[in-house]
Amino acid sequence: MLNLFSWVTLVIEKYQVGDSYVWIPVAKETKGNGVRAFLPFNGLDGTYLHGYKARISESKYLDALSDIQRAYIENENEVFSVNKGAKDERQYKAKWRHGREQNAPLLGPTKGWVKVKLNRIQYLKDSELGMALDKSSDRYCQVEDFTFKPVLCNSAEELIEKAENLKEKIGDRIPDGQRVPNKCTTSQEAFIRDAAVVAYVLGVANGSCECCGEKSPFIKFNGESYLEVHHVRHLAKGGSDTISNAIAICPNCHRELHFGIDSNLLVEKLYLKVDRLIRE
């Protein structure tokens, strides 16, 4: 059965103030260039060159967009005399210059149109609109949610670093994620540590964090208090695995010592507070 509604409703409409969806024209890939869509590449308040090849206008993004839409809907065209009057050429108005310069490539909706949420257009990429049209195998399609492809990382450090840099890129796209994540074998170097140091330090702490002094946050399956052992001078920085460099602390303090903006201050506090510690 044909689902008539799915295409009957897809009619290009001109943007009007207050609309929450807009139709974006998309130009086919050309030599050396991928798909290019009329997205706010100079910002929403920036100006855009659009109109006829021979008679270009300049307007703010949404005004330019609605002019391109109107010209397309009305199939607006005009005959211009080109080549210094040598010949006449019929030109269509639904065009834009893809860049700020007069000689930037002149593009039109040769690939199609994609209807998207207005509040997303700043986060969209030309290629995403192109892919949406390829998938729909139509010249018009609507996309509700643009997703974000997985950025796979093999280590916790890489994960934190990449996530930091991705925050802005993602905008309000929704990550695809992974249903079944793959495993990898890493050949990370690890220190061979002394369990006696851990046992001793945990014994001295006796269930309270040696950093903030609070009681351990929870009791383990075996009935003992949960605390983590941390090396004040990190092993990776040449610190020793001894009781004069190890402390038993709560997970919050531990994280703060590794990632906190004031971790250096915290280390100084520890040297004052815990007598057995020796600066290394």
Ligand SMILES: [Zn+2]
């Ligand atoms: Zn603590």
Ligand SMILES: [Zn+2]
């Ligand atoms: Zn640690």
